[in-house]
Each structure stands twice: as structure tokens, then as C-alpha cells.
Amino acid sequence: MNYFLCFSFLVVTSLFSIPIREKPTQAQNAPDKPNVLFIAVDDLRPELGCYGKTAVISPNIDRLASQGTLFNRAYCQIPVCGASRASLLTGLRPNRNRFLNYKTWADKDAPEAVTLPQHFKNNGYYTVSNGKIFHYQDDKLESWSELPWRARDPSNDWRNYVTEAAQQIAIDHGNGKGPAFEQADVPDTAYFDGKIAAKTIADLKRLKEQDQPFFLAVGFLKPHLPFNAPSRYWDLYNPQNLPEASNPFPPESAPDAAIHNFGELRNYAGIPPEGALNESMAKLMVHGYHACISYTDAQIGKLLDTLEELDLADNTIVVLWGDHGWNLEEHGLWCKHCNFETSLRAPLLIKAPGLPAGQRTEALTEFVDIYPTLCELSNLAQPQQLEGTSLVPLLSQPNTSGKEYVFSKYHEGFTVKNDRYRYTEWSKDDGEVYARMLYDHQQDSLENVNIVDLPENKEIVKGLQQQLRKMYQEDFMK
Structure with a gap:
């Protein structure tokens, strides 16, 4: 079936009955159906001024933090883009058979799930996807009121680069990936995130004129590799003043299962196939990562400015x-x-x-909580499939205690965190455990010493292991 015909077919067939929970109470002083600006940023860790990272120049994200609530202890369900996005957008957790890696399709792993934008669309919203929201552009097409838009052609990775020299290296390298970084004296729109911001600004102007609320999803690519940004963002930083990791070594007693060879970075030209990066390359990577944060921050600032200019700021939820x-x-x-x-x-x-x-809230929160939160803020009932909990109580009273435990996984490693400890165990499909880690974040916030085998921690490990099995019952039943 033709891509456009397929999209039309899915749009028509998406309007089906959805099991829902009780409709929430509307937030005080909030519009009945607020707009939603839903901003995803690829590979962004809490390396931001509003998170206390003073070396980072992120004034626009910091501005957003000053206008809303910052969740200081928010956790993804799985640390890889395709699976993380599928989980967040369906409100479902990963398990041994669902949402496994970056190649995840929500369509295949959760075909019956009603996605977050689809739920808004089915409730009268006009839904738009710009940039990278799902990993695959044509995943869950029924989620959108129009075809998802991207600035890049994913079949030509060399188009990540704007200089001819870097493009040629990418072509010669064979996999389309050139250097792990690039800086060029070009306008913001020379790279993809600038194009994404420009398209989104045009959409905000267009959607303001429509007689229905909108759910506008915007997925920025940086600071994902390669660290490519206009040179003026590189120039914001003196690389000698950027922070370096204080623990560039595996944790004491960490199992082999916990460590990887960072193959994603090694795909790029100029990166050695094994071993540590030399000091100059490591500094360059840190510099590039920070430059890309500031580049994307500038694009986010343009969107926030546009909301103000169009008088949309007071009736639009912004999530980043x-x-x-x-x-x-x-x-x-x-x-x-x-x-x-x-x-x-x-x-x-x-x-x-x-x-x-x-x-600012220190409550433990998870990305599966975002879907029910947006439902409650928008006065929509929640689909029965959701596995998270609304964060609206924390938006009203940030000092309220959140969850007692949050859960994540990667491949065969399942992990649980409470207020003090993180426990991780790796197990085969039959449930047999072959590796474990325990870190005391009160004493060892950087996770430098694995204390899972200390006799005095036996009961702590037992209790956390029970929580893992309670959460992932089907994964440990064999």
C-alpha cells in the first residue's frame, strides 16, 4: 500500500472505542482544552543550567524551568531512543519482549495501544509531528492529523554534515557516518534542528488560526551524535573550562554486563575501535556535546518566543x-x-x-507518568492501558512525596531505584540471575563502588529484588 494511502487508511480506522478511566477534574484556572507543545530532545541528560550545571549555557530551557516545574529525579524506562519513545508515547513499560532497542516500532510491539497524540486526536485535537518523535517516521501513523515531517533523509546520513570535507569522509567511511563532530560558520537552519524550529514556528502561526486545540510534537536531534552545530555555539565555550568526569573508570566490583564498548560512538570516523579516547578527543567530545545543547536551546527559545508573540503561552502546556x-x-x-x-x-x-x-521537585518520577499527566492537565480521561501515574499532584505541591520506586531496564538488566539505592540484576529468560549491582546514592551518588555482595546489604538487596519481581512478574515467571 502506498505510504500516503496507508496514512489515510489509518487515520480513518483510528476512531474506535477506547477503554478509559474516570475523567479527571479540571485544573484550577486552566483552559478546558489547552494546547500542548511537546518537546523531545535526543540524548539530552540533565546537563543544563536549571539542573545546577553552571558551565552549560542553556538560558531558554532555564527560562522554561522558571515558568513551570522541574523534575529533578525523572527516569526513562529504557536508555535507548526507539524503545524509550515507544514506551513514553504508549504509556507502557518495556519488558523482555516489548520495546527492546533503538529499532523499536510501537506499531509492532504494542499494536493495540492508543498513543498519547492519538488519544488527543481522538478527543478533538489537531496533532502534528515535526522532527524525531517516534524513532521511525511512519510508526503509529494514526497518531497524527497530517503526515509526520522531518528535515532529514534518514537514508543519507552524510547529509548530517554541511562541509564538503565532512560529507566526503562520511561517504568514504562506508556507513554514512563521518566525523563525530562538525562546526561551521553557518546559520542555524543549515543543520536539521534549525530547520525543525523554523517549521514549528510556521506551524504555530498556522495552528493558531484553526478552530481546534493542537498537540504539536517537536523532536530536536541534538545533542545526539554527531556533535554538529554552527560554530558560534562552539565559541560559547572554552574547552579548558568544561567539566571532566571524575570517575572515568568502571565501578569497583561492577560486573562485565554493566560495561559496554560504546559502539555508537565508534561508528564515527576518527574514533578508535577499542580502548579509551585520548585526552584531546575526550575534551573535543565534551565540547561538542555542550555546543549542541546550546544550539538546541536556542531553537527552543525561538519556540517559546513565538508562543508569547502569538498570545498562546497562557493556554499552552509545554513539556520538555x-x-x-x-x-x-x-x-x-x-x-x-x-x-x-x-x-x-x-x-x-x-x-x-x-x-x-x-x-522544583525531588520526587521520584518516570516517563510513563507523562501520558496520564497530560491527560489530566487537558481534562481528558485516561486510557486503561496506562501504567504510569499522573504528576499533577506534584505540579500543585512539589514537596509531595512521589513514587517509592521507579523502574527501568536495558536488555537483560532490570533495575529499580528507591530514595536511597539503585539495584540492578541481569537474568536470562528463565529468570536465572547472572550479575548484580547495588549502589548507595546517599554515600556514593556517582556509583563508583558496587556493594551488592556486602553481607550487611543482604536484606536491602532482597527487598529491592522483590520489587523488581513484583513489577516485572511475567518476565520472571518461567
Whole structure:
């Protein structure tokens, strides 16, 4: 079936009956159906000024934090983009057979699930997808009122680069990936995120004139590799003043299962196939990551400015999230793909009409909580499929205690965190455990010493292991 015919068919067939929970109470002073600006940022860890990272230049995301609520302990369900996005957008957790890696299709793993944008569409919203929202552009097409738009052609990775030299390296490299970084004296729109911002600004102007609320999803690509951004964002930083990981080594007594070879980075030209990066390359990677944060921050600022200029700010919910964390040589690692705090903790900011501004909460929260939160803020009933809990109580009273436990997984590693500890275990399909880790975040916030085998921690491990089995019952029943 033709792509456009397929989209039309799915749009028509998407309007079916959905099991729903009780309709929520409308937030005080909030519009009945607020607009939603849903901002996803690829590979963004909490490396932002509003998260206390003073070396980072992120004034626009910091501005958003001052207008809403910052969730300081928000965790993704799985630290890889395709699976994390499928989980968040369906409100379902990963398990041994669902949402496994970056190649995840929500269509295939959860065909009956009603996605977050689809639920809004079925309730009278006009839904638009710009940039990277689902990993695959044509995943869950019934979610959108028009075809998802992207600035890039995914079949030509060399188009990530604007200089002829870097493009040629990408072509010669064979896999379309050239250097792991690029800086060029070009306008913001020379790279993809600038194009995404320009398209979104045009859409905001268009959608303002429509006689229905909108759900506008915007997926920025940076700071995902390659670290490509206009040179003026690189020039914001003196690389000698950027922070370096204080623990560029595997944790003491960490199992082999916890460590990987950061193959994602090694795909790029100029990166050695194994071993640690040399000092100059490591500094360059940190510099590039920060430059890309500032580049994307500038694009987000343009969207926030447009909301103000169009008088949309007071009736629009703005949500910003990074799909997972990222390692900047902590534990000797780069990229994500692991069960450490650096890969699992990610930014989450929510600004909602009628709710207080400039708040911060330390409550434990999860990305599966975003779907029910937006339903409640928009006065929509929640589909029965949802496995998260609305964060609206925390938006009203940020000092309220959140969840006692949050859960994530990556491949065969299942992990649970409570207020003090993170426990992770790796097991085969039959449930047999072959590796474990325990970190005391009160004493060891950087996770440098695995204390799972200390006799005094036996009961702690037992209790956390029970919570894992309670959450992932079907995965441990064999």
C-alpha cells in the first residue's frame, strides 16, 4: 500500500472505542482544552543550567524551568531512543519482549495501544509531528492529523554534515557516518534542528488560526551524535573550562554486563575501535556535546518566543523531556545503553496553565507518568492501558512525596531505584540471575563502588529484588 494511502487508511480506522478511566477534574484556572507543545530532545541528560550545571549555557530551557516545574529525579524506562519513545508515547513499560532497542516500532510491539497524540486526536485535537518523535517516521501513523515531517533523509546520513570535507569522509567511511563532530560558520537552519524550529514556528502561526486545540510534537536531534552545530555555539565555550568526569573508570566490583564498548560512538570516523579516547578527543567530545545543547536551546527559545508573540503561552502546556541520559566518560563510558544513573536519569520540565511557576521537585518520577499527566492537565480521561501515574499532584505541591520506586531496564538488566539505592540484576529468560549491582546514592551518588555482595546489604538487596519481581512478574515467571 502506498505510504500516503496507508496514512489515510489509518487515520480513518483510528476512531474506535477506547477503554478509559474516570475523567479527571479540571485544573484550577486552566483552559478546558489547552494546547500542548511537546518537546523531545535526543540524548539530552540533565546537563543544563536549571539542573545546577553552571558551565552549560542553556538560558531558554532555564527560562522554561522558571515558568513551570522541574523534575529533578525523572527516569526513562529504557536508555535507548526507539524503545524509550515507544514506551513514553504508549504509556507502557518495556519488558523482555516489548520495546527492546533503538529499532523499536510501537506499531509492532504494542499494536493495540492508543498513543498519547492519538488519544488527543481522538478527543478533538489537531496533532502534528515535526522532527524525531517516534524513532521511525511512519510508526503509529494514526497518531497524527497530517503526515509526520522531518528535515532529514534518514537514508543519507552524510547529509548530517554541511562541509564538503565532512560529507566526503562520511561517504568514504562506508556507513554514512563521518566525523563525530562538525562546526561551521553557518546559520542555524543549515543543520536539521534549525530547520525543525523554523517549521514549528510556521506551524504555530498556522495552528493558531484553526478552530481546534493542537498537540504539536517537536523532536530536536541534538545533542545526539554527531556533535554538529554552527560554530558560534562552539565559541560559547572554552574547552579548558568544561567539566571532566571524575570517575572515568568502571565501578569497583561492577560486573562485565554493566560495561559496554560504546559502539555508537565508534561508528564515527576518527574514533578508535577499542580502548579509551585520548585526552584531546575526550575534551573535543565534551565540547561538542555542550555546543549542541546550546544550539538546541536556542531553537527552543525561538519556540517559546513565538508562543508569547502569538498570545498562546497562557493556554499552552509545554513539556520538555530528554529521551534518556548520556555518559560523558563516567565509568569510562560514552553514549547511553547501560543501567547506570547517567543513562537513566533525564530532564523533565512541565509548564501548565493555572499551575505555579519556578518549582522544583525531588520526587521520584518516570516517563510513563507523562501520558496520564497530560491527560489530566487537558481534562481528558485516561486510557486503561496506562501504567504510569499522573504528576499533577506534584505540579500543585512539589514537596509531595512521589513514587517509592521507579523502574527501568536495558536488555537483560532490570533495575529499580528507591530514595536511597539503585539495584540492578541481569537474568536470562528463565529468570536465572547472572550479575548484580547495588549502589548507595546517599554515600556514593556517582556509583563508583558496587556493594551488592556486602553481607550487611543482604536484606536491602532482597527487598529491592522483590520489587523488581513484583513489577516485572511475567518476565520472571518461567
